Amino acid sequence: MTPSHRRDQARDENRAIAQRCGKILLLVTEDWFALSHFKPLIATLRDIADEVVIATRSSGRFRELESLGARVVPFDFRRSSLSPFEQTGTIRKLARLIRDEKPDVTHVVAMQPMVLASMALRLAPGCRVVMHLTGLGFLGISEGLAARVIRPLAFAALRGILNRDNAWLIAENPDDRDYLTENGILLGNRSTILGGAGIDASAFPALPQPQSRPVSAAFVGRLIRSKGIEVLAEAARYLHDSKHDLDLKLYGKIDADNPDAIKSSQLDGWQRDGLLDWRGHVADVREVWADTHICVLPAITREGMPRALLEAAASARPLIVTDVPGCRHFVRDGIEGRVVPPGDAKALAHALAELTSDHALRAEMGMAARARVLHGFTLAHVQAGIRRAYAGLLEQRTL
Numbered sequence: 001m002t003p004s005h006r007r008d009q010a011r012d013e014n015r016a017i018a019q020r021c022g023k024i025l026l027l028v029t030e031d032w033f034a035l036s037h038f039k040p041l042i043a044t045l046r047d048i049a050d051e052v053v054i055a056t057r058s059s060g061r062f063r064e065l066e067s068l069g070a071r072v073v074p075f076d077f078r079r080s081s082l083s084p085f086e087q088t089g090t091i092r093k094l095a096r097l098i099r100d101e102k103p104d105v106t107h108v109v110a111m112q113p114m115v116l117a118s119m120a121l122r123l124a125p126g127c128r129v130v131m132h133l134t135g136l137g138f139l140g141i142s143e144g145l146a147a148r149v150i151r152p153l154a155f156a157a158l159r160g161i162l163n164r165d166n167a168w169l170i171a172e173n174p175d176d177r178d179y180l181t182e183n184g185i186l187l188g189n190r191s192t193i194l195g196g197a198g199i200d201a202s203a204f205p206a207l208p209q210p211q212s213r214p215v216s217a218a219f220v221g222r223l224i225r226s227k228g229i230e231v232l233a234e235a236a237r238y239l240h241d242s243k244h245d246l247d248l249k250l251y252g253k254i255d256a257d258n259p260d261a262i263k264s265s266q267l268d269g270w271q272r273d274g275l276l277d278w279r280g281h282v283a284d285v286r287e288v289w290a291d292t293h294i295c296v297l298p299a300i301t302r303e304g305m306p307r308a309l310l311e312a313a314a315s316a317r318p319l320i321v322t323d324v325p326g327c328r329h330f331v332r333d334g335i336e337g338r339v340v341p342p343g344d345a346k347a348l349a350h351a352l353a354e355l356t357s358d359h360a361l362r363a364e365m366g367m368a369a370r371a372r373v374l375h376g377f378t379l380a381h382v383q384a385g386i387r388r389a390y391a392g393l394l395e396q397r398t399l
Contacts, residue, residue, distance in 0.1 A: 021128075021394060024049040025103035026070070027094075027113050029077045031061040037134075037197040037307055038109065040379050042068050044386045045107070053101055073097070077113055091116055095123035103127050105393065110134050118157035128393055129167040131158070133176050135304030135326065155183045162187065168393040170386070172196050172305035175325030179302075192389040196305030198382030199373055203286075204314035206370050209363050210291055215356045216247040217294035217320070220285055220308040223252045223267070224260040228298030228322065229276075234345035235298070236275035239352060246356045248296075250278045251288055289315035293362055294355050296320045300342045303327050305377075314373045318365035320351045330377070336369040 024045050028034040034042070034056055045052045046069045054065055055075035062072045075097065078090055094116055098106060107130040108117040114131045121129060161167050162185045169191040171177040177191055210216075221227055229250065236248050255261045270276040282288055285308070289295075295312035297303075297319070303326030309319055313330070319337035321327035333339040338351035355362050 021049050021104040021390075023051045023053065023101065023103045024105045024107055025098065025101050025127075026052060026054045027075070027077075027106065027108045027117060028054060028056045029110060029113060030059060031056045031065055031072070032059050034109075035061060035064055039068065040198045040383055041132075041386060042070060044383045046070070048387070048390050049104070053103070055097060077116065087116055091119045092123070094120035098124040098127070105130060105390075107132060111136055115154040115157055118161040121161055122157075127166075129161055129164075130170060130389065130393060131162060131167065132170045133180075133304065134172060136176060136179065136302050155185070159183075159185050162190075165190075166393070168192070168389055170194055170389055173303075173326045173329045175329070176302065176304065190392065192385050192392075194305070194382050194385045195377035196310055196382070197307050198379040199307075199310045199314045199377060200379050201314050201370075201374055204289075204311055206314075206316035206367065207290055208316075209293055209359060209366065212291065214245040214247050215293045216249060216291070217296045217352055217356075218249040218251060218288050218292040218312075219296050219298075220251045220282070220288060220312070221297065221306065222255045222258070223250065223262040223278075224255055224258050225262060226260050226299060226301045228300045228342065229262055230266075231298050231300060231343055231345050231348060232296065233270045233275050235349040235352060236270075237273075238346060238349035240275065242349075242353070244353050244356060246352060248276050248352075249288075249292065250276050251280070251282045251285070253281045285311050286315065289317050292317065294318055294320060294352070295337075296348075296352065297327060298322050298340075298342070298348050299324050299327055305330065310373055310377055313369035313377075316363075316366035316370045318355055318362050319369055320348070320355065322348075330372065331369075335365070336372050337365050 026045065028038065034054060042052065052070040054070045054072045057076045058074055065072045078087060098120060105128045106117065108114050109132045111133065162169060167190065169177060169187055171191065171193055174193055181187060219232060223229060239246055254264055267278045271278055289312055295309065295317045297306060297309060299322050302324050305326050309330055313319060313336065319331045321331045321337065321339055322342040323339050324342050328339055331337050331339055340347040340351050
């Protein structure tokens, strides 16, 4: 970056710090999702606004959200339903919530709430809007009949809001932003790309490669088909048949509300066959990387910017991912890890075998992965990006 570019960035960030608004209404599907991924966002919004209100579904963790300085109201986005017709009641309730709260900015996280909020905001116009895309989700990636029928309606609703001057898009990779523009959403300069949710590098220090045997690789995330878990099981079978000694571990819950969820019977079958070791939810993911050599995320469809990758990378773990948006914007093949074609179990098995057999390569790629985090994906980088987005939004006129 040239000196003039640094001066321009510093000027923009100083301007962003000076921008404030009265109330921000933050819409997030689940309280645990807000706590696991969006504490940096909430902290930044608290600095920008006089009041932050979070509308989300409770899993019993509202007090933790309130301790961050936000007021929390219960709201159920009914994630198990994709149909806007079935969601009519949800849309009306959301419109009523927006009218009652009268926020200066409504900040909406994730695709399904974005679509519902776009419809609700037609019934409650007036405030500025931030649409915070964390990936295209089932609606954006599925080729099933329901998704294909609903998708045009969803994008029509998004166009109706995002094409306004008082709306801003935050995305986690440029491919997702481009996907929206290809579907008729005219953003102009009203968008910001963030490096995911941001990582506190001091909380995830670089770790040496474990001395334990056998070598292990771990998947951390939601147990859904689009994450490529079935492909990982097939790759595990190839490795098992070729006598490679690798322990493949899965950490995560079954996402029962997601139509794409892996069933427990399938997980049990893989475990019985000695292919994948499902260990359930882990409270502190640092414990995973302290005892695991490799991170693997074999997504078969688009990602936003997976937090699990950033946490593993900060811990100096090499990464094996697929060539899909989000993953390929962080991992460069041969530098931070390996990038293989999505859905290709043999290529995935080959990459796992390569890193299993080469301690020096694992260590080298792991340190490169940490360096990658430190150059654009930390809390400081993400929070500065949020401030710049709000600075640009607050300069727009309200319709």
